[in-house]
Amino acid sequence: MRTVLFLLQKEFRQIFRNKSILAIIMVMPVVQLIIMPLAADYEVKNINLAVVDHDHSSYSRQLISKITASGYFRLADYSATFKEAMKFIESDHADVVLEIPHGFEKKLIREDEQQLFIAVNAINGTKANLGGAYLGQIIRAYNQDIRLELVQPGRINPIPVIEITSSNWFNPLMNYKFFMVPGILAILVTMVGGFLTSLNIVREKEIGTIEQINVTPIRKHHFILGKLIPFWILGNVVFTVGLLVSWLVYGIVPVGNPGVLYSFIAVYLLAIMGFGLLVSTFCETQQQAMFIMFFFMMVFILMGGLFTPIESMPDWARAIAAFNPVSYLINVMRLVILKGSGFREILPHLGIIAGFAVVLNSWAILNYKKTT
Amino acid sequence: MQTITLNGLTKVYGKEKIPAVNEVSFSVDQGELFGLIGPDGAGKTSIFRMLTTVLLPDGGGATVNGFDVVKDYRQIRSSVGYMPGKFSLYPDLSIEENLSFFATVFNTTIEENYHLIRDIYVQIEPFKKRRAGKLSGGMKQKLALCCALIHKPTVLFLDEPTTGVDPVSRKEFWEMLKRLKAQNITIVVSTPYMDEAALCDRIALMQDGKILSIDTPANIVSAYPDQLFAVKADRMYALLSAVARYDNTINSYAFGEYAHVSLPAALGQEAAGAALKNWLAQTGLEALEVFPTEPTIEDCFIKLTMDHLASAKN
Numbered sequence: 169m170r171t172v173l174f175l176l177q178k179e180f181r182q183i184f185r186n187k188s189i190l191a192i193i194m195v196m197p198v199v200q201l202i203i204m205p206l207a208a209d210y211e212v213k214n215i216n217l218a219v220v221d222h223d224h225s226s227y228s229r230q231l232i233s234k235i236t237a238s239g240y241f242r243l244a245d246y247s248a249t250f251k252e253a254m255k256f257i258e259s260d261h262a263d264v265v266l267e268i269p270h271g272f273e274k275k276l277i278r279e280d281e282q283q284l285f286i287a288v289n290a291i292n293g294t295k296a297n298l299g300g301a302y303l304g305q306i307i308r309a310y311n312q313d314i315r316l317e318l319v320q321p322g323r324i325n326p327i328p329v330i331e332i333t334s335s336n337w338f339n340p341l342m343n344y345k346f347f348m349v350p351g352i353l354a355i356l357v358t359m360v361g362g363f364l365t366s367l368n369i370v371r372e373k374e375i376g377t378i379e380q381i382n383v384t385p386i387r388k389h390h391f392i393l394g395k396l397i398p399f400w401i402l403g404n405v406v407f408t409v410g411l412l413v414s415w416l417v418y419g420i421v422p423v424g425n426p427g428v429l430y431s432f433i434a435v436y437l438l439a440i441m442g443f444g445l446l447v448s449t450f451c452e453t454q455q456q457a458m459f460i461m462f463f464f465m466m467v468f469i470l471m472g473g474l475f476t477p478i479e480s481m482p483d484w485a486r487a488i489a490a491f492n493p494v495s496y497l498i499n500v501m502r503l504v505i506l507k508g509s510g511f512r513e514i515l516p517h518l519g520i521i522a523g524f525a526v527v528l529n530s531w532a533i534l535n536y537k538k539t540t
Numbered sequence: 541m542q543t544i545t546l547n548g549l550t551k552v553y554g555k556e557k558i559p560a561v562n563e564v565s566f567s568v569d570q571g572e573l574f575g576l577i578g579p580d581g582a583g584k585t586s587i588f589r590m591l592t593t594v595l596l597p598d599g600g601g602a603t604v605n606g607f608d609v610v611k612d613y614r615q616i617r618s619s620v621g622y623m624p625g626k627f628s629l630y631p632d633l634s635i636e637e638n639l640s641f642f643a644t645v646f647n648t649t650i651e652e653n654y655h656l657i658r659d660i661y662v663q664i665e666p667f668k669k670r671r672a673g674k675l676s677g678g679m680k681q682k683l684a685l686c687c688a689l690i691h692k693p694t695v696l697f698l699d700e701p702t703t704g705v706d707p708v709s710r711k712e713f714w715e716m717l718k719r720l721k722a723q724n725i726t727i728v729v730s731t732p733y734m735d736e737a738a739l740c741d742r743i744a745l746m747q748d749g750k751i752l753s754i755d756t757p758a759n760i761v762s763a764y765p766d767q768l769f770a771v772k773a774d775r776m777y778a779l780l781s782a783v784a785r786y787d788n789t790i791n792s793y794a795f796g797e798y799a800h801v802s803l804p805a806a807l808g809q810e811a812a813g814a815a816l817k818n819w820l821a822q823t824g825l826e827a828l829e830v831f832p833t834e835p836t837i838e839d840c841f842i843k844l845t846m847d848h849l850a851s852a853k854n
Binding site for chain 1: 592593594614617618620622624626627628629630631632633637641642644645646647687
């Protein structure tokens, strides 16, 4: 145990001496948590709308002002023909074209029916999807208003209507930041735990110090413990800094018990550090380790349910995600922070992550041979 | 008493299974300063790494202090000091921190074994707060030697400790080794420099993973079978090609400002020298100097290498 203590002393001395790494460890969570959630915004605003109004009636004008007043649309153009409006889409100045046919008002009142045409620029899928949906919703609401205006509602509605009212549980205002910030924090903890551990060990290989360590009585598990403990502590520090930032900047306070979060993080860090350790046993240079870690990080992040829900992925992708430790952490973070889940609810996740930790670390230790 | 024994030690690398160390056997006595001499790629470092238990042999065996390098690696690791050819201390820790780190992992302190390293450490002590990565080449080697000595090893393995070190530091380094030898520490050192070979008690000349000869430097020199002449003339290049054409020449090569020519001992010293001089004069070379010279370790090594190559061809 004394040996581990000396190794830890050496390790911390080196970490605190490496100013740039230390700065990154402290600055990265703060900056990324402040900037990334603002940029990774799911709400689509400022959709550029081109209107082709063949009717020029009070109804059509009412509809247009209703759309622009919603705050989601910006009237980019008011063209005379669809062809002209299409040019705006081609030059990327407009995202949606709304065409109001000739006699819109007249026909609507006389024949109780009228059609509108919407053309959406689908190059940006998310924007097209949401833009079309928003526009549809606004027009439907407008339709309802007109109906109220024209038809005196009787005691019993002549046509059966299903009205839908939804309420958003655990995030009533659908604030996407509540959803993104815990996920980004999960990624940050993964980066510090995985990257730093693997790079640090490979560095000892690269500069040859491992050769000198190998001829000393330092045992295999001493050396590995000496590497894991400092970065385990750093991972916890980063996590705490991240929680503080999300509280101070976004006012996110975990609904659940922070103790549950920390106990999960404790096990999770062991798993992800075991992964870093495993990568380091396969690599001879920091460059190799960096690229291998990068490859896995990309998979972990994009298939971890941070941006797109895992449930909507194809079966094969879900199978891969089941082996992605990051997906469990993101899930648990959201469960505890937003939903207030307790220890019992996250127990299955904890079990799986503990399994990861055992498998990855034993594999790494078996693979890390003192003698070649 | 034999501190180190090698018994048919073999190591092969790569898919081609080329032996880097080919059934090497020798032994080193306690308190001996033993030199492994050979060019790059002779297998010196592989032998060191196997003896210090960081590399597993593919055949044969070896013992250090009576411990087997495979089975009893743990005992060996706590009793030997190893200084790898490549500087491998922590460049971001200071001299003092490196030294105390390696002292503590061996469960000892700098104070306890200070007497061993004092002579060396006083030279780098003024810079003890400086990071190891910022030291000069010679200072790095001194620090590495201190770190290898701090746990009072009984055997010290030094892999090319003087490669890339200036001549003055090299000389100092060998003087330090002599003082350590006086402390009854067995030292195995490798070097590609032939002039350092003469400073060892015994040397093993190596080539292509094989030992060519093991003996004291004096014995190796006296075992030189041929007559060696140093030759000088006004035009070096013409001289070298002339001696190479001479019928009796066994071997000839440039050696400093002279060319060394070995002739069969059977010819008799004076007669051989006079005949060589005559022949060279006929080729039109002027300012000729021909005189017999004592072979050095380098001459012996060249001779042994030539024989080795010739036998490898047959």
